[in-house]
Amino acid sequence: MLILLSICLLSQPSQCREDKIDLSFEARSPAICLRNSQSAIAKWQEEHPEWHVTKWRCAVRGSQPRDL
Template sequence: MLILLSICLLSEPTRCREDRIDLSFEARSPAVCLRNSQSALAKWQAEHPEWQVNRWRCAVRGTVPRDL
């Protein structure tokens, strides 16, 4: 599973982009992704303090992700 992120730079809020977190497990269940997403998002945010997560969602690895 992947967590797809819409993020913006804190110092320049109009500068936004998309990023992803590749979860280490292969479960295809959105419920499993949602259950594990909080800790993954917190870790990502701690590693990227200059960015703010505006939106996120879970997606199955190997699918064509739609826009956030």
């Protein structure tokens, strides 16, 4: 599973992009992704303090991406 993120710079909120968190487990269950997403996003945020997560969603690895 992947967590797809929409992120914006704190210093320039109009500068946004998308990023992803590749979860280490292969489970294809959205419920498992949702259960683990908060801690994964918090860790990502600690590692990228200049960015702010504005939106996110879980997606199956290999699925056709769509806009957040």
